[in-house]
Amino acid sequence: MSVIKVEDKLYQNRYIVDENRPHIYIKDAEVCASSCKSQPCTFCCPANCYTKDDAGGVNLVTDGCLECGTCRVICQDNGNVSWNYPRGGYGISYKFG
Amino acid sequence: MVEKFDAIVVGAGPSGNSAAYTLAKGGLKVLQIERGEYSGSKNVQGAIMYADALERIIPDFREDAPLERHIIEQRIWLLGDDSYIGTNYRSDSFNSERPNRYTIIRAQFDKWFNEKVREAGALVICETTVTELLRDASGKVYGVRTDRENGEVHADVVIMADGVNALLARRADLQEELPPENAALAVKEIHFIDPALIEQRFQVKGDEGVVIEMMGKVTGGMVGTAFLYTNKESLTIGIGCLISDFKEKGIAPYKLLEDLKNHPVIKPLIQGGEVKEYAGHLIPEGGYKAVPQVCGDGWMVVGDAAHLNNAAHREGSNLAMTSGRFAAETLIELKKQGKAPVAANLALYKKKLDESFVMKDLKKYKNLPHIMHMSPQFFNAYPDLLNGAAHDLFTVDSVDKKTKENQILKSFAKRRSIFGLVGDAFKLARAFR
Numbered sequence: 001m002s003v004i005k006v007e008d009k010l011y012q013n014r015y016i017v018d019e020n021r022p023h024i025y026i027k028d029a030e031v032c033a034s035s036c037k038s039q040p041c042t043f044c045c046p047a048n049c050y051t052k053d054d055a056g057g058v059n060l061v062t063d064g065c066l067e068c069g070t071c072r073v074i075c076q077d078n079g080n081v082s083w084n085y086p087r088g089g090y091g092i093s094y095k096f097g
Numbered sequence: 098m099v100e101k102f103d104a105i106v107v108g109a110g111p112s113g114n115s116a117a118y119t120l121a122k123g124g125l126k127v128l129q130i131e132r133g134e135y136s137g138s139k140n141v142q143g144a145i146m147y148a149d150a151l152e153r154i155i156p157d158f159r160e161d162a163p164l165e166r167h168i169i170e171q172r173i174w175l176l177g178d179d180s181y182i183g184t185n186y187r188s189d190s191f192n193s194e195r196p197n198r199y200t201i202i203r204a205q206f207d208k209w210f211n212e213k214v215r216e217a218g219a220l221v222i223c224e225t226t227v228t229e230l231l232r233d234a235s236g237k238v239y240g241v242r243t244d245r246e247n248g249e250v251h252a253d254v255v256i257m258a259d260g261v262n263a264l265l266a267r268r269a270d271l272q273e274e275l276p277p278e279n280a281a282l283a284v285k286e287i288h289f290i291d292p293a294l295i296e297q298r299f300q301v302k303g304d305e306g307v308v309i310e311m312m313g314k315v316t317g318g319m320v321g322t323a324f325l326y327t328n329k330e331s332l333t334i335g336i337g338c339l340i341s342d343f344k345e346k347g348i349a350p351y352k353l354l355e356d357l358k359n360h361p362v363i364k365p366l367i368q369g370g371e372v373k374e375y376a377g378h379l380i381p382e383g384g385y386k387a388v389p390q391v392c393g394d395g396w397m398v399v400g401d402a403a404h405l406n407n408a409a410h411r412e413g414s415n416l417a418m419t420s421g422r423f424a425a426e427t428l429i430e431l432k433k434q435g436k437a438p439v440a441a442n443l444a445l446y447k448k449k450l451d452e453s454f455v456m457k458d459l460k461k462y463k464n465l466p467h468i469m470h471m472s473p474q475f476f477n478a479y480p481d482l483l484n485g486a487a488h489d490l491f492t493v494d495s496v497d498k499k500t501k502e503n504q505i506l507k508s509f510a511k512r513r514s515i516f517g518l519v520g521d522a523f524k525l526a527r528a529f530r
């Protein structure tokens with residue numbers, strides 16, 4: 001089976017990037033590495049913003065974020081995701097929606 | 098001095114636009130705040146728009162609303178590995194002068210609706226994120242804080258139309274966080290394609306459209322559905338499953354979408370299209386029992402933010418528009434009577450919801466979300482079994498019909514057991530009664 005590249009899908013989308021101001025962040029990297037075995041954010045996020053890193057933790061890049069909220073909902077047991085909307089006017093801007 | 102309004106509407110989706118439009122038409126001083134570039138730029142839906150709900154707000158919407166195709170045929174398919182078994186309902190009566198359902202493109206539709214809100218006299222501010230509700234010591238809401246400089250605005254009432262994530266209500270402890278089993282994550286793509294191909298593949302002409310709702314093997318046993326909708330010059334294809342199931346199964350949502358697109362009965366329908374956008378969105382699926390408190394001192398919550406979505410019938414935007422209208426009409430009535438927007442008076446909004454199809458329909462299916470969550474067989478075993486049964490029945494070989502019948506019955510009993518079958522039938526009957 002071929003590998004699905006989410007990047008190719010995200011490439012179609014229009015984003016207004018708020019440079020160096022990510023709207024979502026991981027509160028405590030240690031919690032991802034030690035207290036979260038399944039790390040569901042790494043496979044549930046539809047934009048693949050979360051990836052496992054070599055040290056057993058989770059790396060977050062919000063550039064392609066679709067602002068759906070899945071990561072916040074899925075991480076509520078650990079409460080380790082600080083989830084905000086981007087500043088007004090920034091982030092995903094759907095042409096079709 | 099901080100500017101004061103009769104009402105602030107947060108969000109410019111169908112519920113927010115309905116509320117703001119109705120309020121402005123009713124002569125109230127309204128401020129609507131949208132965080133996107135424009136109304137619709139943050140919004141995602143399948144998308145089907147139900148005429149009745151909008152008609153009650155803007156009766157002549159058909160004159161200039163950006164509508165794609167009116168639906169003349171509804172298909173419901175249960176997908177097997179390489180097949181489907183399903184029902185189609187097609188009627189020429191859906192070609193009436195005032196069609197009942199349309200496909201729309203939300204970014205365009207919401208933009209149009211928001212223009213109507215402005216024309217009606219509301220002040221609309223885009224590119225502004227509301228960060229929190231302003232409340233006094235008693236808890237009464239008196240305005241909002243935005244991410245603009247000196248971004249405080251005051252109002253008698255704040256209507257929260259901020260969508261499924263309902264951050265404002267949750268931050269103010271007016272709502273609990275969404276449990277993963279009460280929300281579906283849906284992903285979809287829009288494929289642009291020659292309209293002649295749409296006409297040919299879906300047997301439609303002019304602005305006629307077809308919608309296909311699908312269940313079965315493509316969700317990998319998860320509680321969820323897929324859809325394929327015809328627009329004027331494009332097709333939207335998507336799939337959504339409960340977040341709790343994604344979490345449990347470890348399946349990536351975009352993988353499901355790729356599998357759906359590559360399914361042998363779907364692939365020929367979308368072939369030759371060009372993908373122009375990929376979207377992801379949550380859908381409130383908890384039903385009646387998940388509906389939070391919808392109003393209190395100085396606040397109301399409408400649409401997805403109030404969990405008003407009928408998952409059983411794939412209806413959401415009509416509940417959103419209707420709740421937005423009810424919230425606005427409540428305020429207009431209170432204003433006329435000179436009553437303050439305190440919890441006891443705003444309860445009229447809840448009453449309006451309860452007495453309408455919105456809560457009556459949600460109540461009818463109040464047990465369905467739980468039953469579906471506990472019964473993956475409806476999304477896996479049954480589509481499989483029914484496809485297998487059809488395959489056996491329609492394959493002409495030297496096996497006699499009686500033997501085939503027995504084999505089919507045995508396959509059902511083996512997969513689900515007689516008790517399981519009876520129990521499932523009973524559960525479904527109760528949930529849909």
